[in-house]
Amino acid sequence: MDPKRDDPKLNEKNLKLKEKNLELREENLQLKEENLGLRGEGQRLKDEITRMKKGI
Numbered sequence: 001m002d003p004k005r006d007d008p009k010l011n012e013k014n015l016k017l018k019e020k021n022l023e024l025r026e027e028n029l030q031l032k033e034e035n036l037g038l039r040g041e042g043q044r045l046k047d048e049i050t051r052m053k054k055g056i
Contacts, residue, residue, distance in 0.1 A: 005011075
C-alpha cells in the first residue's frame with residue numbers, strides 16, 4: 001500500500017487541484033476563442049485601412 005495514496009488530506013488536496021486545473025483549462029480555451037476573434041477583427045480592420053489607402 002502506498003501511504004500517500006491512502007492519505008485523505010492528500011486525496012482532497014489533489015481533487016481540489018484537479019478541479020482548479022479544469023477551471024483554468026476552461027478559462028484558457030475561452031481566452032483562446034476570444035483571441036481568435038480579436039485577431040479576425042484586427043485583420044478586418046487592417047484590410048479596411050489598406051482599402052482606404054488605395055482609395056477603393
